[in-house]
Amino acid sequence: MARAAVGLASERTALALVILAASVLAADFGRLEAHAREALDAGADWLHIDVMDGHFVPNISFGAPVMRGLRALADETGTPFDVHLMIEDPDRYLDAFAEAGAATITVHQEACPHLHRTVQAIHALGCRAGVALNPATPLETLEEIAPDLDLVLVMTVNPGFGGQAFIEGSVDKVRRCRHLLDRRRSRAVIEVDGGIAPDNVRRIVEAGAEVVVAGSAVFRGDVAANVTAFRQATALRA
Numbered sequence: 045m046a047r048a049a050v051g052l053a054s055e056r057t058a059l060a061l062v063i064l065a066a067s068v069l070a071a072d073f074g075r076l077e078a079h080a081r082e083a084l085d086a087g088a089d090w091l092h093i094d095v096m097d098g099h100f101v102p103n104i105s106f107g108a109p110v111m112r113g114l115r116a117l118a119d120e121t122g123t124p125f126d127v128h129l130m131i132e133d134p135d136r137y138l139d140a141f142a143e144a145g146a147a148t149i150t151v152h153q154e155a156c157p158h159l160h161r162t163v164q165a166i167h168a169l170g171c172r173a174g175v176a177l178n179p180a181t182p183l184e185t186l187e188e189i190a191p192d193l194d195l196v197l198v199m200t201v202n203p204g205f206g207g208q209a210f211i212e213g214s215v216d217k218v219r220r221c222r223h224l225l226d227r228r229r230s231r232a233v234i235e236v237d238g239g240i241a242p243d244n245v246r247r248i249v250e251a252g253a254e255v256v257v258a259g260s261a262v263f264r265g266d267v268a269a270n271v272t273a274f275r276q277a278t279a280l281r282a
C-alpha cells in the first residue's frame with residue numbers, strides 16, 4: 045500500500061487522507077522492529093514516537109537511541125517519524141531527535157515557556173513543528189503561534205500512558221481547534237492522540253482531525269486486522 049506523502053498541507057487539501065500514526069509505545073519492545081513492520085505492512089502511515097521523561101509526565105519511555113533502532117525500517121519503507129516529546133525543556137533534545145530522523149517534532153505547550161523560539165528551532169533543524177495541548181489546556185494558548193505551526197496535537201487522554209480511555213470532550217475541542225486554525229489562516233493539521241480506536245475514530249475525523257495516533261488499538265492482537273478496522277471506520281481511503 046502506498047504511504048502517505050510527506051507534505052501535510054497537500055495531504056489534506058488534495059488527497060483528503062487520514063494519516064494513521066502507529067504509536068510504538070504499545071509495541072512489543074522485545075521485537076520492536078518486527079512489530080512496527082507489521083503495522084506498516086498493514087497500512088499505517090507514520091511511526092509515532094512517545095518520549096517520556098518521568099518529570100513532565102509520570103512515566104519514562106525511551107529516547108533517541110531507541111528511535112535510531114527503527115531508522116533502517118523507516119528508511120526502507122519511506123515512513124516518517126512523528127516524535128511526541130513529553131519532556132521538560134525539550135529544546136535540549138531537539139537536535140538529537142532531528143539527527144535520529146524525525147520528520148515532525150511536537151513539543152508540549154505546557155513545557156515551553158518560549159514556545160515561539162522552540163518552534164523556530166525545530167524548523168531550523170529541517171523538521172515540521174507541532175505543539176501538543178493537554179486536555180485541560182485551552183486552545184486559546186495557540187492563538188499567536190498557530191500560523192507558525194505544521195501540526196497541532198490535541199491530547200485526547202492525559203499524557204503519560206498508553207491504553208487510557210478517550211476523553212469525550214475532545215471531539216468538541218477538535219472542532220473548535222479547526223475553527224481557530226482556519227481563522228488564523230494556519231496550515232497546521234490536527235493530530236489526535238490517546239484512546240483512539242475504530243469505534244470512535246470516525247467522529248474525531250469528522251470533527252477535523254487528519255492525523256490519528258493509535259497504540260493499543262494497533263498493536264494489541266492482530267495488527268493487520270486492527271489497521272484494516274481503522275481504514276474501514278474512516279472509509280476515506282482504500
Ligand SMILES: O=C(CO)[C@@H](O)[C@H](O)COP(=O)(O)O
Nearest residue numbers: 203204206207238239259260
Ligand atoms: O502520547 C501518548 C500517551 O501519552 C500516546 O501516543 C499513547 O501511546 C497512545 O496510546 P493508546 O491510547 O492509543 O493506547
Ligand SMILES: [Fe+2]
Nearest residue numbers: 094128237257
Ligand atoms: Fe503520543
